[in-house]
Amino acid sequence: MAIPSPYVLRETGSNLVRNIVMTVAAVVTMAVSLTALGGVLIMRQAVNQATVQYQHGVEMIIFMQATASQQEISGMHQELVSMVPSQINRCFYVDKAQAWSEFKQIFSGEPDMVKVMDVQKMPPSFRCVPARAQSVSVLAAKFQQQAGVLDVKYPGQAIKEELARFATLRNVALVVAGGVMLGAIALVVNTIQLAIFARRREVAVMKLVGATNWFIRVPFMLEGLTEGLVGAVIAFAVTYFARNTLASFTGSNPFIPSLPLYVSPHAALLTGVFVVVVGALVGALGSGFAVRRFLSV
Amino acid sequence: MIRFDRVSKTYKGTVAALRDVTVDIRRGEFVFIVGPSGSGKTTFLRLITKEERADEGEIWVAGKEVGELPPWKVPYLRRNIGCVFQDYRLLPDRSVYDNVAFALEVIGRSRHFVRSQVPQILELVGLGGKMDRKPNELSGGEQQRVAVARAFVNRPLILLADEPTGNLDPATTAGIMRLLERINQYGTTVVMATHQHDVVDAMRKRVIELDHGTVVRDQARGIYGMVDA
Ligand SMILES: Nc1ncnc2c1ncn2[C@@H]1O[C@H](COP(=O)(O)OP(=O)(O)OP(=O)(O)O)[C@@H](O)[C@H]1O
Ligand SMILES: [Mg+2]
Numbered sequence: 435m436a437i438p439s440p441y442v443l444r445e446t447g448s449n450l451v452r453n454i455v456m457t458v459a460a461v462v463t464m465a466v467s468l469t470a471l472g473g474v475l476i477m478r479q480a481v482n483q484a485t486v487q488y489q490h491g492v493e494m495i496i497f498m499q500a501t502a503s504q505q506e507i508s509g510m511h512q513e514l515v516s517m518v519p520s521q522i523n524r525c526f527y528v529d530k531a532q533a534w535s536e537f538k539q540i541f542s543g544e545p546d547m548v549k550v551m552d553v554q555k556m557p558p559s560f561r562c563v564p565a566r567a568q569s570v571s572v573l574a575a576k577f578q579q580q581a582g583v584l585d586v587k588y589p590g591q592a593i594k595e596e597l598a599r600f601a602t603l604r605n606v607a608l609v610v611a612g613g614v615m616l617g618a619i620a621l622v623v624n625t626i627q628l629a630i631f632a633r634r635r636e637v638a639v640m641k642l643v644g645a646t647n648w649f650i651r652v653p654f655m656l657e658g659l660t661e662g663l664v665g666a667v668i669a670f671a672v673t674y675f676a677r678n679t680l681a682s683f684t685g686s687n688p689f690i691p692s693l694p695l696y697v698s699p700h701a702a703l704l705t706g707v708f709v710v711v712v713g714a715l716v717g718a719l720g721s722g723f724a725v726r727r728f729l730s731v
Numbered sequence: 732m733i734r735f736d737r738v739s740k741t742y743k744g745t746v747a748a749l750r751d752v753t754v755d756i757r758r759g760e761f762v763f764i765v766g767p768s769g770s771g772k773t774t775f776l777r778l779i780t781k782e783e784r785a786d787e788g789e790i791w792v793a794g795k796e797v798g799e800l801p802p803w804k805v806p807y808l809r810r811n812i813g814c815v816f817q818d819y820r821l822l823p824d825r826s827v828y829d830n831v832a833f834a835l836e837v838i839g840r841s842r843h844f845v846r847s848q849v850p851q852i853l854e855l856v857g858l859g860g861k862m863d864r865k866p867n868e869l870s871g872g873e874q875q876r877v878a879v880a881r882a883f884v885n886r887p888l889i890l891l892a893d894e895p896t897g898n899l900d901p902a903t904t905a906g907i908m909r910l911l912e913r914i915n916q917y918g919t920t921v922v923m924a925t926h927q928h929d930v931v932d933a934m935r936k937r938v939i940e941l942d943h944g945t946v947v948r949d950q951a952r953g954i955y956g957m958v959d960a
Contacts, residue, residue, distance in 0.1 A: 441836050635822055636833075642780075642820075643885070644809035645837035647802075 445653035449629045450660060456628060457661060460621035464665025464716070465672075467618050468709050470611035472673035473680050474604050475705040480681030480697050481600045494570050496560040496577050497584040500530070506582030507558065514560060521569065525562040533558060542698065557584050603683060618665070619720045622658050626724035629654055637729065651729060655721045662717020663710065670706035677702045732758040732889060732920045733779060738788035740774055740944075748774040750944040752788070756922065758888075761915045763931050764924040765955055766941035772924035775941065776891045779922070780812055781805050793888050810838055813882030813890045813919075817897040819874045821866040827853065827877050828862040834881045848884055856880045856910060872903035876910065883914055890914055892923040896930060904930060928955035 450457050498507055514525045528536070533556035541547045564570045574586040630637065640650050673680065677697045733756040740749040749771045756762050764772045777783040778790055781797050790797040793811050800808060821830050828849055835845045853859050856876040866874050875895060882890055892911065896904040908930060915921045925931065931938060931954060938953030939946060 635820070639820065639822065639833065639881075640837045641806075642809065642814050643834040643838060643881070644806040644812075646806045649837060649839070 442649075442653050442656065446656040446660065449633070449653060449657045452632060453625055453628050456621065456625040460618060460625050460661045461665045461668070463614055463618040463621055464662055464713060465668035467611050467614035468666050468669030468713050469672045470607045470614065471712065472669050472705055472709045474607045474611070475708065476673050476677050476680045476697055476702060477600055477603060477607075477683060479701045479705065481596055493564055494562045494574060494586065494588045496562065496586050497557045498559060498582050499584045500555050500557050502558070502582035502584075506580075510560065510577075510580065510582070514562065519565060521565050521573065523563040523565045525560050528559045528561060530554070530556045530558050540698070542700075544699070599683075615716065619716060622661055622717055622720035623724040623727075625661065626654050626658055626721045627728050629657060630724070630728045651725045654725050654729070655718060658717045658721020658724070659714055660717070662713040662715070662720070665717075666710040666713025669713065670709050673709065674699075674702050674706055732756055732760070732793060733922070734789075734791040735775075735778075736789040736791070738778065738785045738790055740771075740778060740783060740785050747944045749778070749785075749941075752941075752944070752946055754939060754946060754949065756920060758920055759915070759918055761912070761921045761934070761936040762923070763934070763936055763938045763953075764922060764941065765926060765931060765938055766947075767926065769943075770941040771944040772926075772941060773893055774944075776814075776893055776922065776924060779889070779891060780809055780814065806838075810885060811888045813885070813887040815875070815878050815882050815890070815892040815895045817894040819866070819871075819878045821874060821877055821881075823866055826863050826865060827858060827869070830866070830877055831881045831884050834884055838885070840885075852880045852884045853877075855883075855913075870903070872899055872906060875899065875903075875907055879907070879910055879914070883919070886917075887919060889920045889922065892921065894925050894927075895923065896925065896927060901929070905933075908934065931955040 496510065498510065511527065514522060518524065530553050534551075534553040537551065537556060538548055564573060570588045574588045577583055578586045637650060677699075681697045733754075735752045735754040738749055738752045739747060741747045752771075752775070764775055766772055774783060778785055779792055779797070781800065785798060792808060795808065797808065822833065825833065831849045831852060832845050835848065840848075850859065850862065853862055856879055858873060858876055858880065861869065861873065866877065869877070879895075890911070895911070896907050899907065904927070911921055911923065912934070935952045935954070938948065938950050938955070940948035940950075
């Protein structure tokens with residue numbers, strides 16, 4: 435396949451402009467479909483990121499207030515120790531410094547957020563594995579009342595809820611993405627068909643004088659590819675800037691109780707690359723199909 | 732240059748368009764294909780460019796057997812063949828210059844080549860002064876000259892013309908015929924299908940007559956309707 439020549443680029447451009455209404459329709463539906471797809475991926479990342487905090491069997495986190503006194507913390511510590519092994523299997527303590535480094539890691543892409551926080555504002559926490567999973571809500575209610583406690587999360591349950599909510603959202607979004615994608619493909623095929631029809635005289639002359647099949651097809655295929663790419667870039671922009679809103683649909687942040695679920699720009703960028711690749715592929719395949727179907731050689 | 736060897740062609744659901752045709756056209760010849768409507772003239776030409784496939788027999792064009800050519804090589808075959816039609820087939824929204832340049836651009840010729848060849852060829856067909864006109868600003872004869880220029884600009888080995896003067900008055904026809912003769916003198920093999928008696932009679936070139944798809948006459952320096960030389 436030849437490198438796109440000025441001819442090919444000019445033809446692609448004029449094809450796109452000739453049928454502006456259809457082109458816009460194709461691009462917009464492509465964008466809607468890919469936004470739904472991107473949204474699913476963003477939410478999945480948010481949920482994954484949340485569940486990462488609850489590895490090693492941790493099922494309950496007791497967040498102490500950032501202002502909790504040393505006595506309050508060591509009191510809590512002793513109480514927890516006294517409950518081992520009958521009620522609690524094991525616990526470990528995450529102090530302010532550790533919490534701060536964890537926070538900085540998670541929010542590494544968001545320097546503004548890191549700037550307004552500091553190590554003194556971090557809540558220290560105890561991360562515990564209860565002896566029996568069923569007793570976790572009773573334990574949580576008990577610790578919730580104690581002095582110096584900010585919040586008690588027992589994410590086993592929170593995560594179950596989050597995962598359930600995510601699953602529903604995901605299924606709805608995937609159905610939307612799939613259905614709208616079918617429409618987008620139909621529109622891409624249709625714009626290419628119209629472009630081929632509008633240029634049937636040129637195509638006939640090209641065949642007559644011995645232009646290669648690729649030379650004839652490439653402008654039409656580039657047109658479909660462009661529609662897919664532009665739709666994908668719009669979808670990417672929407673999901674990127676709305677990523678934290680999308681994340682918050684699945685629940686609040688079980689790690690820092692006062693913060694929503696969070697997706698780093700880096701992770702959102704990867705999603706964007708994926709969405710753009712899907713858009714380009716769908717555009718290219720749709721126009722490839724149209725070219726095979728309507729551009730007999 | 733062009734050889735048909737026992738070629739037959741039948742379109743779906745019709746009687747044979749060509750039947751057992753054997754013809755040998757040498758480099759540099761000027762040949763008329765004559766015969767009544769439906770006798771197979773256009774089919775004969777479309778087989779040469781592989782726009783249609785023969786059912787039987789072999790067709791050799793510029794040393795290649797056309798039936799054996801893989802599809803991707805067909806465009807390269809066509810670069811050796813210029814085509815002219817009764818209805819000109821110009822691009823209405825492009826100027827005379829651009830119509831001719833288009834034929835070179837789409838086979839990947841360089842800008843430099845296009846800029847040097849197009850004015851030269853338009854001068855040859857007598858349209859040097861009308862390069863910026865659109866086809867609808869030209870007479871029929873002038874439009875056909877543009878079509879001839881487009882067919883010839885890549886200096887093909889073969890020029891096929893399917894009733895190129897069918898829409899033109901006698902004086903204009905004579906002009907086009909002089910042009911085709913001139914192209915023939917440059918060494919290009921010219922094959923022209925027509926059913927205009929006067930055109931054939933005036934030129935005294937080789938005549939191949941078809942009737943119901945069979946060659947009924949192949950005569951050097953013939954006229955349209957004569958049975959004996
Ligand atoms: N695409 C096609 N499909 C089916 N039949 C065809 C097709 N093209 C030509 N034919 C038939 O093949 C026969 C030969 O047609 P062809 O066009 O070669 O004749 P022709 O000599 O060029 O006629 P004319 O002088 O009218 O142009 C005719 O019977 C015609 O009906
Ligand atoms: Mg005909």
